[in-house]
Amino acid sequence: MTNDKDSPPADPGNYDAYFTSKENDLRWYREMLRIRRFEEMAARSYTRGKISGFLHLYIGQEAIAVATKEVLEPQDRVVSTYRTHGFAIALGSSPGACMAEMYGKATGLVAGVGGSMHFFDRDNQLWGGYAIIGNHVPVATGHAFASKYLGDDGVTFCFLGDGALAIGPTHEGWTLAGLWKLPIVFVVENNRYSMGTPLERSIPVSDVTVKAPGYNMASDRFRVTSVAETAERLAAAAKLAREESRPVLVELITYRFRGHSMSDPAKYRNRDEVAESRSWDPLERTYNALMHKHGMTEEALEELDDEVVAEMEAAVEFAENSPVPEPSARFKNILVEES
Amino acid sequence: MPEIQIRHAIRDAMREEMTRDDRVFLMGEEVGHYKGAYKCSEGLLEEFGERRVIDTPIAETGFAGVGIGAAMAGLRPIIEFMTFNFSAVAFDQILNNAAKIHHMTNGQHSVPMVFRGPNAGAHMLGSTHSQAFEPFYAHIPGLIVVAVATPYDAKGLLKTAIRDPNPVIFLESELMYGVKGEVPEEEYLIPFGVADTKRAGDDVTVITWGQGVPVALKAAELAAEQGIECDVIDLRTLRPLDMESVLESVRRTNRAIVLFHGWPYGGVGCEIIAQIQEKAFDHLDAPVLRVCYEDVPMPYAENLENLVLPTPERGLAAIREVSYAR
Ligand SMILES: Cc1ncc(C[n+]2csc(CCOP(=O)(O)OP(=O)(O)O)c2C)c(N)n1
Ligand SMILES: [Mg+2]
Numbered sequence: 072m073t074n075d076k077d078s079p080p081a082d083p084g085n086y087d088a089y090f091t092s093k094e095n096d097l098r099w100y101r102e103m104l105r106i107r108r109f110e111e112m113a114a115r116s117y118t119r120g121k122i123s124g125f126l127h128l129y130i131g132q133e134a135i136a137v138a139t140k141e142v143l144e145p146q147d148r149v150v151s152t153y154r155t156h157g158f159a160i161a162l163g164s165s166p167g168a169c170m171a172e173m174y175g176k177a178t179g180l181v182a183g184v185g186g187s188m189h190f191f192d193r194d195n196q197l198w199g200g201y202a203i204i205g206n207h208v209p210v211a212t213g214h215a216f217a218s219k220y221l222g223d224d225g226v227t228f229c230f231l232g233d234g235a236l237a238i239g240p241t242h243e244g245w246t247l248a249g250l251w252k253l254p255i256v257f258v259v260e261n262n263r264y265s266m267g268t269p270l271e272r273s274i275p276v277s278d279v280t281v282k283a284p285g286y287n288m289a290s291d292r293f294r295v296t297s298v299a300e301t302a303e304r305l306a307a308a309a310k311l312a313r314e315e316s317r318p319v320l321v322e323l324i325t326y327r328f329r330g331h332s333m334s335d336p337a338k339y340r341n342r343d344e345v346a347e348s349r350s351w352d353p354l355e356r357t358y359n360a361l362m363h364k365h366g367m368t369e370e371a372l373e374e375l376d377d378e379v380v381a382e383m384e385a386a387v388e389f390a391e392n393s394p395v396p397e398p399s400a401r402f403k404n405i406l407v408e409e410s
Numbered sequence: 411m412p413e414i415q416i417r418h419a420i421r422d423a424m425r426e427e428m429t430r431d432d433r434v435f436l437m438g439e440e441v442g443h444y445k446g447a448y449k450c451s452e453g454l455l456e457e458f459g460e461r462r463v464i465d466t467p468i469a470e471t472g473f474a475g476v477g478i479g480a481a482m483a484g485l486r487p488i489i490e491f492m493t494f495n496f497s498a499v500a501f502d503q504i505l506n507n508a509a510k511i512h513h514m515t516n517g518q519h520s521v522p523m524v525f526r527g528p529n530a531g532a533h534m535l536g537s538t539h540s541q542a543f544e545p546f547y548a549h550i551p552g553l554i555v556v557a558v559a560t561p562y563d564a565k566g567l568l569k570t571a572i573r574d575p576n577p578v579i580f581l582e583s584e585l586m587y588g589v590k591g592e593v594p595e596e597e598y599l600i601p602f603g604v605a606d607t608k609r610a611g612d613d614v615t616v617i618t619w620g621q622g623v624p625v626a627l628k629a630a631e632l633a634a635e636q637g638i639e640c641d642v643i644d645l646r647t648l649r650p651l652d653m654e655s656v657l658e659s660v661r662r663t664n665r666a667i668v669l670f671h672g673w674p675y676g677g678v679g680c681e682i683i684a685q686i687q688e689k690a691f692d693h694l695d696a697p698v699l700r701v702c703y704e705d706v707p708m709p710y711a712e713n714l715e716n717l718v719l720p721t722p723e724r725g726l727a728a729i730r731e732v733s734y735a736r
Pocket of ligand 1: 203
C-alpha cells in the first residue's frame, strides 16, 4: 500500500482528481448532508435541553462514514466509538430511532438505555458505540477472530480516535490481530485532538502508520477530502484484509469542526487552523463539484437540502412524540432470559 | 469565612501542598492546558509549570503506574482520573501495585500518592459512565478511601491525603463540584477515619457519604417535617471506617439506614450494616435498610435513571419504614 505523507492535493478547489460521476457525487453529497443536518438538529435539541448526557458531533468527518458504507460487504462489521452518529446514519439506521435514542425514548436504537454514546444497530452492521477509550479495539479484534474462525469472509472495520493510540487495549488488540493474521481494518480517525490535547502531546510520533510494522500490519495514510478517494483507499485496505487475512492500519487525517462535545468551546484551536481545515471539508467540496463540475444549479442543491432537512425534522418530531421507556424496562437485558 | 466551590477547595488544597512540598505534582488527562475536565486545576499550570502539572495522553494504566513508580522513588503524585469510571483501566495498577507494594517489599517501599476524581452517576451518562467505585477500592487492604461532600471536607481531607504515606483513593462528585461552602482562610487538616455529623437528631441514624450526603440531608429535612429527627452521619472516610460514631448514634436512635450512590450488592453499605449488627445488635429496633442504586446497570433515559437513583423520597420512605411510621 502507499503511505502518502500528509499531502493533500494542492488546491481545495481542484475537483478533477477525486470527483467522479454526477450520480456518485450527488449520492455521496446527499449522504454527507444527511449526517450533517442530523447532527445540527441533535445539537439544537441538546441546547434546548431535550437531549442530555454527552453529545459528540461528527460534523467535518462525515465523508468517512459514507465511504465506509460504500465499501462494506453484507458480512462485514463496523465498530466505532462514542462519536458514532455518522456511521449509524450512513449505514442505514433510521434517523428517527437515532434521534429518539438521544431523547431517551423507548423507540430509540437501543430503546433509550444508551444515549448518544452507545449506538448499536446490528441489523445495519453497526456493532457499537463504545465510550471507554480503546476498550473496543480488542472486541473488534474478536469479531475478526470469529470471521476467520467461521470462514465467513467478513472484514471488521474498527474505528478509533487519535486519542486511543496511547492506551493499552489498542496495543493488545493490534498485537493479537497481527499475531493471528486477522481480517480487520483499524481506521484511526485522526482529527488531531483528543479533547483539548493535540496529537503531538498524545503520542511520541506524528505519523501513526509508523507503528504498523510492529504489528505486522500493512498501512495507508491520507487526508480525507472526498468520499471517492476515501472509499477507494478503504476498499484497497479491506481487500488486503479479506483476501490475505491480515490486519491493515489506515490513518485518516480529518477534523472535527465543533468542540469535543457540546460542553467544549474548543478554545485550544486557533481560527486559521479551523479555517484551513474547513477549506477541505468534503461536503463543501462536493457541493462545489456538483455546481462547477457537474453543472447543477444552486436551486437544485437547495431543493435537495430542503428534502434532507425535512427528513431530519421528521426524525426530531418522531423522537419528541415517542413514549419514554416503561419503568420495568430498567430490569431488562441484565442477563439473557431464556424464553 | 469565604464561601467557595468544591472544585476550588480541591484546587486550593493542591496548590497549598504543591507550594509546601516540591515533591507533589499533579498528573492526568487535561489537567494542565485545559485546566481539568471539571476545572479543578485552574491556574495550577500557570503557577507551577509543566514540570509539576502534567497533561497525559489517554493512558490510565500508564500514568497510574508512573505515579506509583514515582511515589516509590520519593515523589508525591496526585493522579487525576477524569472520572473514576476510567480508573477501571488502571485497576491492576491500584490493586496489585499501589495497595501491595508496601506489604510485599516488607516495608522497603511505600506508595505515598493520591488517586482523585469524580465518582458515581452524574446525569444521563449511561451505564459505563455512571458507576460508583468505592466498593471496589474499599475492599482492598492497603488503600485508604475518602469520599467528600463539602468544600471544607474536600480541602482538609485532600491535604491530609497528599501528606499521607499511603495510597489514597479520593472520591469527588461531578454533580457537586459547584457546591459552595465555607472554608477557613487559615490552614487546617482533617484526619482520616473521623465521620462528621451533618445534621443531629435522635430518632433515626442516616449513614451516608459523598454524593449521597445532599440526598440524605434532604431526606432528613422531609422526615423532620413529619416529626422524625435524623442523625445524618457523613462518613467522609470509607477505609478506615469511623464505626465509633456510627455505633454511638445507633445506640441512641436504635434505627438506621445507609444511603449512598452505588449498587446494593456487596457494597460499603453491606459492611456498615454487618458491623452494626455485630456490635449493636441489642440496640436495634428495626432492620437496617439501604437506599442506593437499584441493582441494574444505569440506564440513559431520564425516567429510568430517576427510578434507579437514590432520592430524598426513597430516603424518607426508608426512614419511615425503620420508624414503623407507615
Ligand atoms: C479510558 C478513558 N479515559 C478517558 C475518557 C474520557 N474521554 C472521552 S473522549 C476523550 C478524547 C478522545 O479523543 P479521540 O480518541 O481523539 O477521539 P475524538 O473525540 O477526537 O473522536 C476522552 C479523554 C474515556 N472515555 N475513556
Ligand atoms: Mg481525536
